[in-house]
Amino acid sequence: MNGGLRASMSWLHTWTGLICGWLVFAIFATGTATVFRHEIEAWTRPSLSARSDPAVGLQRAYDHLLVAAPQATLFGVQATNGQERDMLAFWSNLDGTYGQADLDPATGAPAVDPPTGGGEMFYRFHFELMAPYPFGRLAACLAAAFFASAVVSGVITHKRIFSDFFTFRPEKGGQRAWLDGHNVLGALALPFHLFIALTGIVTLATTFMPFGMTGAYGQDAAAFYADSAPETRGMPERAGKPAVMAPLAPMIATAERELGGKVGRLTVNNPGDASARVSLHRDNQGRLSRPVSGAVFDGVSGRLLAVSPPPGPAMATNDLLYGLHMAEFAGPALRWLYFFAGLSGCGLIASGLVLWTVSRRRKLANPAKPYFGFRLVEVMNVGAVMGLPLAIAGFFWADRLLPAGLADRPAVEGRIFLATIAATIVYSALRPQKRAWTETAWLAAFAFAAIPLLSAATGGRNLAASLAAGDWAMVALDLTLVALGGGFLFMARRAGRVAAPAPRRAARTAAAE
Structure with a gap:
């Protein structure tokens, strides 16, 4: 960490980003889905077609x-x-x-x-990670703190953060293109990334930092909550x-x-x-x-x-920060802004994880056979960045295909969600890294784009019926799923071009050998 403040911050940014990156990506991806958890809940319950007073x-x-x-x-x-x-x-x-x-x-x-678990499953995973209380919440808080430190250290590291915002050179390829993309995504929604991490910690403050409560009430948590209401x-x-x-x-x-x-x-x-x-x-x-x-x-x-009496200053501040994180105040336009900012956060984290391997691959003694730690990062990158989207799509498929009378059906949906992530990690370990990216992206493209067709085929909501009924929330959800499929299709095609060597280059390589 020698070399001054900027070098120290670069080291901190690199390693906090890697250590917490996979977990933070999972939290960000499910948090982004949670923005529309009520619409997802409605999609899973087609009989509830109208809102009531x-x-x-x-x-x-x-x-x-x-x-x-x-x-x-x-x-x-x-x-x-x-x-x-x-x-x-x-x-x-x-x-x-x-x-x-x-x-x-x-x-x-x-x-x-x-x-069904509905949208509530994504909401709960976002801060509990399907782990026993309080371990999931503590892990989520710790990840949020690491992410906030990565954001701040990333800002300090860059001398030209404002010019980086307008600089994206995909034609450069390799490390330069990934770094440009990472910088643009980081600057694009920088205030959102920072405040969503800090307010997320506030929502679980009594779990992560209970010292004020225990100092005043000891172990009598019931008395604390009684005074809160x-x-x-x-x-x-x-x-x-x-x-x-x-x-x-x-x-x-x-x-x-x-x-x-x-x-x-x-x-x-x-x-x-x-x-x-x-x-x-x-x-x-x-x-x-x-x-x-x-x-x-x-x-x-x-x-x-x-x-209820009016809240005191401390409680009012807590309520405000809690409300900013939950976004229940937001109308349709602002909720979409939260959603796209969440997607930019997912892209920021994913590009940072990939950049870690891209910047170090050329320094390997034998890039075809990297050392265990490097290969582990490659496998986990695919497992997290592609496993979470596949798991989200897998939830929608499970909701439509699992038998209606299945015992403990919501829990089975949750197990399928986790199993999809685990399967993606295993698949990534068994395939060459570039092929793993391409193949999982193709699978994600199909999985998302086909959800509206699956719903129509299994008697659930379908786009035509939603249009006829003027149910614009369900129309938007179906179109968003198709758009996500299109995004993964674009990713698969780009990754495929990188994974497959050009014919002439391959021929020259074969001749040289």
Whole structure:
């Protein structure tokens, strides 16, 4: 690391980028997909064709759960909003069992579509990595911190970052072209790359940096969360006296007046009991900040008991940073901007990983037989950069092809997702590096472009029906999948030209030998 600040930052940029690059690419790719997780959720549930008023959906779900879950000690419902089409319900019973279901807003009953991970799977993988709590979240936070340091050190390394923004010379080929592409992608959405990493750490701050919480509350995390939502403090124990629940509609009207916005979430403690409490929380759709604001009612009389106080400065700052990361405030145009910025981040990471091998290959004693560490990086590059897109496409295929009655179907979808990544790594290890890039790119092109056709052939949503119904969200999703397929087709053709030596050059090489 000798040679001054810039040389030290170059070393830091290179090695932090390599060490965390594969994991950060996975987080970025699934995070980019998560921008449209509600549309993906709707694609996986074709029966939910229309959005409904959140208050109406909550009322129907409330009525349904009071009858369908008579032994519940608690149940909750996340209502639909401007993007979602289904409602997520959960409950816990007296015997300690619990459950959850996706409800149809039109009826309040469970949706008729087969169980699926939907867009929620990408969202959960983005920060949990399908790893046990808290290890996945800690790994995601650590990766975000490494990525932020790589971004900052990359800025310091470049003397001419603004001129690099306008310099791309693909005709140069080799290391120069990859470096230009890496620089352009880095400068193109530089503020986004930095703030998305830092706000991502904030969303999991109590997991990654719990010292403030433990310093004030010790190991009593429940007290911390109670103070974070003081209106829910002091929930009574179950009285054991059956009681008729108050109608929900007046409580929703009161909550919306007190909270200054639409209600988006419902929680009922001790339903059907004299001690019942109904908590209604404001929907954060369209809000830059993401506060947890709610109102608590007596579930039997319907009387308002408590309302969230305004958040303090620290909590307000946290809510703002959380909201910036989640982008629930964003309209269609801004969500597309998040999506394309996410794609640029994926390209930045992928080009950096490839650049590591390109810049070192010519220094190898025998490029045809590189040492183990170099070959491992090559294999992992293909496994991460092509394995994640193939796994995402594989999820869509699994959703349409797995039997509807398959036990634990969402978990099987998740295992297929992980198995696709593992299979890509193994395939890359068994094939020459350039051939592995070309062949996996061809496969990804087909896998994405064929998804709309697969959906139509298996009785799901299809582009023609979505156009006829004016369902532009589904039209955009289908066209985006086809466009991704086109992008991988372009990549496959470019990689194929590099992988296959020109006939004259091959002939000269053979003659020389």
